[in-house]
Amino acid sequence: MAEPIWISEKNVVELMNLPEAIEALEKGLALEANGETQNMVKTHVAWDHNNLHAIGAAYPGEGFVGTKTWAHTSGGACPLLILFDAQTGQLVAIIEAFALGQMRTGGISGVATKWLAPEKADVLALIGTGKQALAQLAAVHAVRPLRQVRVFSPRAESRRAFIEKAGERFDIDLVESTSVEHALEGVPMITTVTRATQAFVHAADVAPGAHINAVGAITGEREELAQDVFARCSRAVVDDPAAAQRLSSEFIQAFGTGNRSGHDWSRVSSLSKVIASGRRREAGDDITVFKAMGMGVSDLALGIELYRRATARGMGQMIPQPQRSMPRLTR
Known part of the structure; x- marks a missing residue:
């Protein structure tokens, strides 16, 4: 043995x-x-x-x-x-x-970005500057070479410390954003990696055709995306549908149990099925959302x-x- x-x-x-x-x-x-x-x-x-x-x-x-x-x-x-x-x-x-x-959490966002983000996207809004944020930036950069990253977190010192750290590793224009709205304005890719308990990404602030990697809210008390984001969502994708049905308050509110008008989990696809289908972003897609629960x-x-x-x-x-x-x- x-x-x-x-x-x-x-x-x-x-x-x-x-x-x-x-x-x-x-x-x-x-x-x-x-x-x-x-x-x-x-x-x-x-x-x-x-x-x-x-x-x-x-x-x-x-x-x-x-x-x-x-x-x-x-x-x-x-x-x-x-x-x-x-x-x-x-x-x-x-x-x-x-x-x-860190490689798994960042890497799965990289896979989702490869398949769902606009092909020529080169600007990212990164919301959250904690221990997972640098890997999230790197993963998007690995599949969509970035020209600019707008960085927001509530504390100015955290934003600046992150920008300094990221600037040592990447030749990218790193912009400090003083609000979520500024970070999101006109950008084609968004990654949220926070421990927020109240939604802060609203549809009115998201550019047409943007892709969102929603990484932070993996337990029921946490939330990053407002429900109006899902109203504009062309494609909702998760790594683990079963975990999302149990633990993602955002997706539970949006897709429920199928017994309410407009609520239907058949509208949610797994990332593995996206890859198997070979179906990447299409010209008519508006917002695409990828929810990473960890699996x-x-x-x-x-x-x-x-x-x-x-x-x-x-x-x-x-x-x-x-x-x-x-x-x-x-x-």
Whole structure:
């Protein structure tokens, strides 16, 4: 029985960059569309202002199944992805998943932007400057080379710190916006990556034909997009429809359960089906929205590729295979 390996953050960063992650994600989504991988519905539990999350997927044809779990707390987080052998159930790898998670969250927006944003779009409005924002910028830039990025967050010091950090990495015109309205004015691409609990993107501020990556509101108490955005939405796409139906208050309000006038989840497509159909943005499309909830298929797509690269290069620290012991059944 082969020994499993522990793949550290340092290993992950050495083994994969964001453009490669976008390629791996697109391949994983294509497998999902063909029925060759199965997603585990995301689950979470909340306490105070904290959340414990678990997602997973099965890639039986690739030989792997696995889960990623993390506690998002006010004191921090420690995400881990665990890979098992699909045939034996034995532990294959444990992967530290901070960088993996950033590449997955940014990369899935990159895939959606590739398929749904105007082909010649080169200006992005980035709303939110937290720890995921830089990867979101980089992912859009990987598929739509950017000329300008307008940056907004409520605190001026956060905007300026982000612009300074991004300016060290990208040769892009970075513009500080003092309002959401200024950031959105006339732009063809928008990414929202916030922890907002009240909608701040309104249809009147969104340019005709714009594409929106809505990344931040992944639990029921959070919201970024106003409902009038969906009234203009030509195409609504999500990574994981089941998770959106349970946890996205924006999509639940817009598409309901199908028993109210105008509410119908059949109007919402998965990103994997978009890729399988080959249908990119069409000339008559107005607003397109991509909602990223986070799903196991995406994390496993990166985790499997990282494991293969690590074993090919002899990277990762060997750890013991767990061994069974009989429990003590009496006092």
